[in-house]
Amino acid sequence: MSTSKGTEYGDLGTRFVHAGNEPDPRTGAVTTPISLATTFAQVAPGETTGYEYSRTGNPTRNALQLSLAAAEGAAHCVAFASGCAALVAILHSTCRTGDKIVCIDDVYGGTQRYxxxxxxxxxxMKLEFVDFKDMSLVQKAVEGAKLVWLETPTNPNLEVTDIAAVAKVTNEAGALLVVDNTFLSPYLQNPLELGADIVAHSCTKSIAGHSDVVMGAVCLNNEDVHKQLLFFQNTLGSVPSPFDCYMCQRGLKTLHIRMQRSNENASVVxxxxxxxxQVVRVSWPGLASHPQFEIASRQQRGGGMVITFWVKPGDDGxxxxxxxxxLAATKLFVCAESLGAVESLAESPSIMTHGSVPKEKRERLGIDDAMVRLSxxxxxxxxxxxxxxQALAQI
Structure with missing residues (x-):
């Protein structure tokens, strides 16, 4: 019920607005109705209209899944109650006890914690964190791996990995490649087109875009994994509410407009x-000074809305x-976790989003107390x- 490549809609912006958003056939409503029903009448025992129980399937959720699948150019999308729930479902659907999982070392704190x-x-399961800047390490690590988890750009250092190069290695090794595309959204990057097997999103961020929805999604073409994801979506019960699905679909309709403006602003900032x-260093994939600028220019359609930088300490060091x-001095930049919303946010990764990461690991990754992440x-x-x-002047 969530199958759509979205190619018939042409340009991304048109796709975001129209895919999965056909007028309601009964009333002609041009926005997807919010179906709050928990159960659905059956024509006869076991003979349904396509829906039976809202955890198993819901019309509003299905419409969103069609929209998100089209946004990523995927055959399928499965939505979950959060990005973390999407992560759990992917692991349940693809791996078993004893399987090896390879993960990029500079990764979202919640992903690493799980x-x-x-x-x-x-x-x-066997777990190995790897520096993906070194492809020789990646090639060695993926031998015998069942699943490879990649973020690009990474959180919070904004390191960029060549998705096509990693996909070639994982394909040869027989491993599934998952790319968390939260930081760039379907507007700025489409990992499936670059060879990834699965794309994960925290829709809480840019896709919903207004700091009022918590949701995750998985987009893919693999039929077998899709069936498993639907099974665990139903079995684990980690489904988003119909209202949140409606809000997320509404946010998706303006994704291209918001991301274009945020990306332009990020370039200036x-x-x-x-x-x-007062700034030691800036990491943003759109800057020529970024170590992986050439890769970012090839596979991204912009640097994104997230900027990481390091402040110089004051006289006390x-x-x-x-x-x-x-952070206490900013007025427009709100000191808060998350990213991708219409309002600008600022945070300290070492204290906030990556506070659960062991101190020695944070230090090795360069996540020190001088680091600031902006959305x-x-x-x-x-x-x-x-x-x-004015805030930097207060340091």
Whole structure:
């Protein structure tokens, strides 16, 4: 019930607006109705109209799944109650006790926490974190692996990995490649076109886009894995509510407009920060100074809305204190976790999003107390720069 390549809609923007959003055949409503029903009448015992129980299937959720599948150019999409729930379902659908999982080392703290504290010690799977900047390490690690988990750009260092190159290696090794595409969204990157097997999203971020929905989604072409995902969506019960599905689908309709503005703003903000005396270093894939700029230019359609930078400590040399002073001084940038919304956000990864990552691992990855991660929204770029400028002056 969630099959759609979306190619008949042409341009991405048109696809985001129309795929899965056909007028309601009964009333002509141009927006997808919110079906709150928990159960559906059967024509006769076991003879359904396509729906029987809302955990198993829901018309509003199905419409969203069609829209998201089309957005990624996928045959299928399965929606979940959160990005973390999508991660759990992918692992349940593809791996078993004793299987080997390879994950990029610079990864979202929630992903690392689940893999490190549940997948390995509880489910008995073998786990290996690898620096994907070194393809020789990747090639060695994927031997005998069942699943490879990749973020690009990574969270929070914004390192970029060549998806096509990794897909070639994983395909030769017989491993499934999952790419978390949350940071760029379907508007700026489409991993399936680059050889990935599965694409994961935290729809909480750019796709919904308004800081009012928590949801995850998995897009793919593999029929067998799709069936397994539907089984675990139903069995685990980690389904999003019909209202959240409606809100997420509404957000998707303006994804291209919001991402275009956020990406333009991020370009201006990144250039400003790179030239600022109080900033040590800036990581944004759209900057020519980014170590993987060439790869990003090939596989992305923009640098994205997330910028990571490191502040210079004050006279006391205390990085954490400097970061805290900066975050306390911003007026437009809200000190909060998450990203991809219309409003601009700022956070300290070492304390907030990656606080659960062991300190020694954070230090090895460069996630120190001077690091700040920005999610650039759709406000005036000049107002955002003025806010950053006055906040940096407080360090």
């Amino acid at each position: 893999l490190r504290t549940c997948v390995e010690p509880i489910y008995g 990144a250039g400003f920060l790179e030239a600022h005396a 205390d990085k954490r204190a400097a970061c805290r002073r900066f 650039v929204g759709i406000e005036s770029a000049q107002d955002l720069i003025a806010d950053l400028d």
